[in-house]
Amino acid sequence: MREKRRLLLKGLLGITTMATAMTAMPRLAMAKWSKAFDSSSVDDALNDLYGTTALTTDDTITLKIPEIAENGAVVPVTVKTKMANVTKISIFAEKNPQPLAASFTLPEGTAADVSIRIRLGESQIVKAVVEADGKLYTTEQEVKVTIGGCGG
Amino acid sequence: MKIKAKIRRDMAVVKALAKHPMETGLRKDKKTDKIIPAKFIKELVCKHGDKVVYHADFGRSVSKNPYVAFTFAGAKKGDSIAMTWTDSDEETLTVESVIK
């Protein structure tokens, strides 16, 4: 653990030198942003996104998210699975005003292993949905969000 | 947007941090007591050459200054990738980075 942190520290400077910014690229033509992101319940969002709410629970999906969130505004989440032919991964936060947090479309060659940081307004269940071979699989975990203000 | 991309075991591991307020449209400005209008990244796409290797759609629950990480095959050291975000105001930004 300590070694890892050391490496991170060493790599801090000089990473951005290669990045160049360009604006006004033509918008990439891909699936349209789904209205599922506006839905206020998990089921509505599932229907909007996949046309069904039928999910199979599968505990081989790894949903890495802290049981107690250090900071509800920034909760790191990783979803990964060894299933084959994964085309989509989505993440839901049940009690957020709009539960669908993010949806990843994974072309062939891209690993079913995505990370993101999300907001959790309160303690709740976070759900990951994996679409593989046209079927939907899910796993979930409860996350406790504490109210702080004193840390560090 | 900052991008760190490197080859690990034949796969390109990409980590990116976009600078964006990710306003939900639900938050009030403490001083004016007015609702801050929604402005959030809806879409983040990564291309390797012409191929889209990653496409993420975001809702309002993604943290401010969104961070993402993903892994894809078929790239080598020295290749370029381009990441583009588009937000709810149709504002867009593309940043290129070389895989190390």
Added chain:
Amino acid sequence: MTKNKLQLVLLLASSLTILTACLDKDLAGGSTVSNKHEQALDINTLIEQAEQARAEAGRLGFEWSVTGPLLEVAHATYKAGNHEQATTLFQEVKLQSLLAIDQARYADENWRMLVPVID
């Protein structure tokens, strides 16, 4: 005994006189001014005390963060004419500041109590 009784009667009589005088003035409509004036004197002393105590707490480095804002509220309340509430607020400012001053004294004498001791 008689002497005491006499004193009591005199005392009662004099206070009655004063009371009557006041009542008279009240009826005449002149006392409001004088009463207000007396109250104003009191609150001015209180303000002075509150501010002095606060300055002292600040000088000692022990002023509470809530005292300054409270003092502002007290002044605003006073300006708005709500003297009764302003009095309560200035008293609170004074009390907080006196407690802070006391804290400074206590800390100066006892701060070593928190230094970890290894046995």
Added chain:
Amino acid sequence: MKGLTCLSAMLVSSLFISVPSFADPQSDSDDVRAFFQKRFSNITLEDYADGAYALNENARMQWEEIEEFPPYEDAVDEGMVLFETPFANGKSYANCFPNGGLGIKQDYPKYDTETQQVITVEYAINQCRTNNGEAALPYGQGELAYVSAYMASTSRENIINVIIPDDEGALAAYEAGKKMFYERKGQLNMACATCHISIAGGQLRAEITSPALGHTTHFPAFRFGWDDIGTLQKRYAGCNTQVRAKPFELQSVEYRNLEYFHTFMANGLPLNGPGSRK
């Protein structure tokens, strides 16, 4: 009124009488270490550099996740640009510091025997600016914090080595900082030591209070609560306010003395700033 004046007079005199008896910084530091070693027997001295994250595996994992791509990188980059941009007179920050300002944070705060005061990195940054005809920057956050963050980043993994010279003024400054650390104050009547020594590692509302020993290693720090990078003394002001004590001015003599004591305690720990905190 008279009573109050009397009380104040008594106080003033008592404050002046209590001149530090015999300060022994090294044995102070040894005592604090021994105290923590007893309380947290399973963590090493080096671990204290990680603050509360040394004590809680769950929080630590999330912190490491954040440090994968930390939120302060922009600030460090900006600090580097600011650091390298010459002043109007052609000089730059590099001219004001030993070793061109790089890799030197472990030696701060320093005691300047000539001017009889504690010099922190941030204080020195503004001294450098004013000596070169530039306006002083606000302490706390913004450009000065970025420059300081850049300087800290060049000092990562260096071992803190604060020196207290054999000088009456230096010892008095250290002792004043120490006293402040242990004095209860504010409406909540708490000292720095209440949270960060006495109940360090315990739960205060939803937080685990961090040990005082590693506090200074990771500043300037990006705190999500601030949504920006900020200096150690900005945190001091925050702590004071949290116990409802009126904070001192940043880089006041009081806070510089406190930082002197606070950092001396961390001698031997590796620097790992800037760091992210929630």
